[in-house]
Amino acid sequence: MFDNLSTKLDKAFKTLKGQGSITEINVAATVKEIRRALVDADVNYKVAKEVTDKIKEEAMGRDVLVAVSPGQLMTKIVYDELTQLMGGEKQDIQVKGDPAVILLSGLQGSGKTTFAGKLAAHLKKQGRQVLLVACDVYRPAAIDQLKVLAEQVGVDVYSEPENKNPVDISRNAVEFARKNNKKVVIIDTAGRLAVDEQMMAEIEQVKRAVNPSETLFVVDSMTGQDAVNTAKTFNDRLNFDGVVLTKLDGDSRGGAALSIRAVVEKPIKFISTGEKMEALDLFYPDRMAQRILGMGDVISLVERAQQQFDEEEAKRINQKIRKNQFNFDDFLSQLEQIKKMGNIKDLVGMIPGVGKAMKDVEIDDDAFKPIEAIIKSMTPKERAQPELLNGSRRKRLAQGSGTDIQQVNALMKQFEDMRKVMRTMNKMSSTKGGMAQMAKMMGMKGPLR
Known part of the structure; x- marks a missing residue:
C-alpha cells in the first residue's frame, strides 16, 4: 500500500538534502516532484495541485531552525498537508437509535459483504448485539456468503430468500431487531457492475424506509480515480456519512485515499485489508500520513x-x-x-x-x-x-x-x-x-x- 508514492516522495525530499536553506528555487523543484508523485499515485490532478500549492506557500513562509534541515522541515510540512487532505482527525461512525441502523452502499465487487462481516465483528467486540441483513437479492449466493461470514464472527443474519423487495426486507429486519433485542442492524445492499438508475433509486428507497444513523459508501481502492467518481455519484444521491476503503493490501496506487475526502467532502471512516474478519482498521489521517512518508505506525x-x-x-x-x-x-x-x-x-x-x-x-x-x-x-x-x-x-x-x-x-x-x-x-x-x-x-x- 502506497509503496510507489512513498518511494517517490522520498526521492522528492532528497532534492533538499545537503541544502543549507530553503529557497524559492529548491522548494519549486521539490514541490514539482511531490506533485508528480501524487499524480502518478492516481491522486486527482486538481487535488494534487491544491495540496502542493499549500506546501509551497507554507515552505516559503518558514525559517529553517539550526537543529532542523530543510529536508526535515519539508517532510513535516508535507505530513501536515497530507493529514489535512485526508480529513485531519479520525471520524467515528454514529451508532444511534434503538436499533441503530447502518446502511452499506457501493458497486458490486467493492467488498461490501466482507466489510459487513468485519464491521459486525468490530461492533460485537464493543459488546453490541449485531444483526446482519441480507438485502442483496440479485447476486447468486450473496445471502449464503453473508451467513458464512456471520457464523465466523458469531452474529445472526436476517434474510427472506423468497422476497425480492429489499425495501420490505430492510423494514422487516429493523422490526425483527427491535423485538429481539438487537442493538445494531447492518444492511448489506445489492451492488451493480456500474452505476445505474435502478440501483440508485432502490437504495434511496431503502434509506428512506429505515432512516439509518449511518450510511457508508464502500469502495475498492484499487479502482483509482473511478473510485472517486463513483463516490461522487453515490454522494449526490444518498448524501452518505462516510467512506470505507477496501483492498488496501493490493497493488493500488493509493490515490483514492488521498483524493476521495477532498472531492466528496466526506470522511474516510474505515480501511479494510484482506479477507480476515479481524483485518479492519479505523481510519486515522495522521497515522496514514506517517505510513505514506515511511515513518511507520507503531500506535x-x-x-x-x-x-x-x-x-x-x-x-x-x-x-x-x-x-x-x-x-x-x-x-x-x-x-x-x-x-x-x-x-x-x-x-x-x-x-x-x-x-x-x-x-x-x-x-x-x-x-x-x-x-x-x-x-x-x-x-x-x-x-x-x-x-x-x-x-x-x-x-x-x-x-x-x-x-x-x-x-x-x-x-x-x-x-x-x-x-x-x-x-x-x-x-x-x-x-x-x-x-x-x-x-x-x-x-x-x-x-x-
Missing part, C-alpha cells in the same frame, strides 16, 4: 496486538522469555495470534524504518504453513525442549512435514536467533528487532521458502 500496530493478545498469556510468555524457556508450543501460540492481526507485510510496514527497508521483499502469508507443519510434526517433548532435536529427529520432521532438512535446519537456526533477540527485548520498546526477525521467518525470501 496502530500496538492496538492490533492489544486486540488479539491476552494479557495473562503475554505475562506468561514474557516470564518464559526472561528464563530462556520459550519453546515451540509458545511459538505456535504466538503465530496463531499474529495471523489474526492481518496481512504480514502490512504489519511490517507499520514498524518505523523496517517497512521502507523491506518494500521490495516478498512476504507471503502462506509462509506460515511450512513452519506450522514442521512444528506440528514434533512430539510434545520436542516442542517443549527444542535442544532435543538432533540430526535424526530433524530428518524425521522433514519427512513428516513434507519439507526438507534444509528448511527444518533453517527454522531451528531462526528460532534460536529469535530467542536471543527476545531475551534482549524490553517488551514493545524493542519490538522492531523482534518483528523484523519474525518477518524473516514468516516469508522473506530465504531458506524456508
